[in-house]
Amino acid sequence: MVTVAWSVAGPAIGAAFLASLVEVVEAFTIVLAVGTLRGWRPAALGTVAALAVLALLIALLGPLLDQVPLHLLQFIIGVLLLLFGMGWLRKAILRAAGIIPLHDEDAIFASESARLTEAAVQQRTSLDWIAGLTAFKAVLLEGLEVVFIVIAVGAGRGLLWPAAAGALAACLAILAIGIVVHKPLAKVPENTLKFGVGVMLSAFGVFWTGEGLGIDWPGQDIALVVFAALFLGVGLATASALRRPTVEIAR
Amino acid sequence: MSIIVEVAKELLGMFLADARLTATTLVLVAIVAGLVLALRVEPLLGGGMLLLGCLAILVEAAVREARRRNAT
Numbered sequence: 001m002v003t004v005a006w007s008v009a010g011p012a013i014g015a016a017f018l019a020s021l022v023e024v025v026e027a028f029t030i031v032l033a034v035g036t037l038r039g040w041r042p043a044a045l046g047t048v049a050a051l052a053v054l055a056l057l058i059a060l061l062g063p064l065l066d067q068v069p070l071h072l073l074q075f076i077i078g079v080l081l082l083l084f085g086m087g088w089l090r091k092a093i094l095r096a097a098g099i100i101p102l103h104d105e106d107a108i109f110a111s112e113s114a115r116l117t118e119a120a121v122q123q124r125t126s127l128d129w130i131a132g133l134t135a136f137k138a139v140l141l142e143g144l145e146v147v148f149i150v151i152a153v154g155a156g157r158g159l160l161w162p163a164a165a166g167a168l169a170a171c172l173a174i175l176a177i178g179i180v181v182h183k184p185l186a187k188v189p190e191n192t193l194k195f196g197v198g199v200m201l202s203a204f205g206v207f208w209t210g211e212g213l214g215i216d217w218p219g220q221d222i223a224l225v226v227f228a229a230l231f232l233g234v235g236l237a238t239a240s241a242l243r244r245p246t247v248e249i250a251r
Numbered sequence: 252m253s254i255i256v257e258v259a260k261e262l263l264g265m266f267l268a269d270a271r272l273t274a275t276t277l278v279l280v281a282i283v284a285g286l287v288l289a290l291r292v293e294p295l296l297g298g299g300m301l302l303l304g305c306l307a308i309l310v311e312a313a314v315r316e317a318r319r320r321n322a323t
Contacts, residue, residue, distance in 0.1 A: 082280070083272075083273050083276055086272060086276065086312070087265070087273075090309060091268070097317065099316065137257065141261045145265060209301060210297075213297065214294055216294065217298060231309075235309070242313065242314065242317045
């Protein structure tokens with residue numbers, strides 16, 4: 001039986017959980033708008049159809065990845081993680097610094113509701129179809145990033161199932177909270193989560209790319225934690241240096 | 252059909268949100284790979300270059316975008 005150190009499994013599961021949390025919150029907002037305006041049947045059908053497509057994607061990609069030699073797989077995934085993780089981290093830094101606006105779930109819910117209402121006025125015959133398709137697209141597009149992250153943090157060390165479990169736990173958590181509060185989850189600290197996920201994905205990216213090139217990192221898996229600390233420190237310092245002075249609004 | 256286009260755009264956007272960040276990261280990885288695999292440079296030195304290079308690219312990308320947005 002293959003045992004995996006918690007220093008690698010922990011960040012992999014944590015990254016999958018936190019990244020999924022962010023993406024599921026975004027998808028939930030749109031599904032909620034569809035369900036509230038057009039009923040829960042098209043919302044549920046669209047969501048289930050998108051989840052089926054995503055599951056199919058994992059089922060098709062999983063066996064394919066097994067065919068790729070480990071070092072090559074680590075290298076390819078490492079480079080993709082670097083591009084994706086640093087992209088997330090860059091955006092999170094800019095949001096933390098106040099350069100670009102934070103994600104506003106209430107505003108997204110309002111604009112999606114307005115879009116659906118407008119569609120209802122224009123196309124009376126296929127409203128449920130449009131509503132279902134909207135939920136389908138939201139879950140599929142947000143889910144693509146979750147699938148990539150699960151595969152990326154999981155495939156390099158045989159952690160696909162633990163990472164998938166982390167993502168599933170996030171889905172269930174948001175679903176449970178969503179059912180209780182029944183409104184957009186605007187209070188979720190999305191940018192803090194994105195900052196954390198960007199840090200972990202970038203750290204994984206350096207780690208896997210290096211391992212793919214045959215680099216034996218000192219401290220082995222502990223190096224991953226050191227990389228994450230460095231990305232976090234540099235990210236926070238950059239956000240702090242770029243932070244715009246707060247403007248007081250006169251009342 | 253529009254869903255396929257949107258999926259393709261989403262996938263592309265995942266890795267190409269900032270074209271310069273993507274390009275410089277790929278160049279850095281290519282340089283480190285060349286040094287370690289072809290020129291047999293000490294792998295740990297290559298690893299250090301990769302880590303520090305990525306941190307530098309990240310800072311440059313954030314500062315560049317902040318300056319661009321502040322200028323407009």
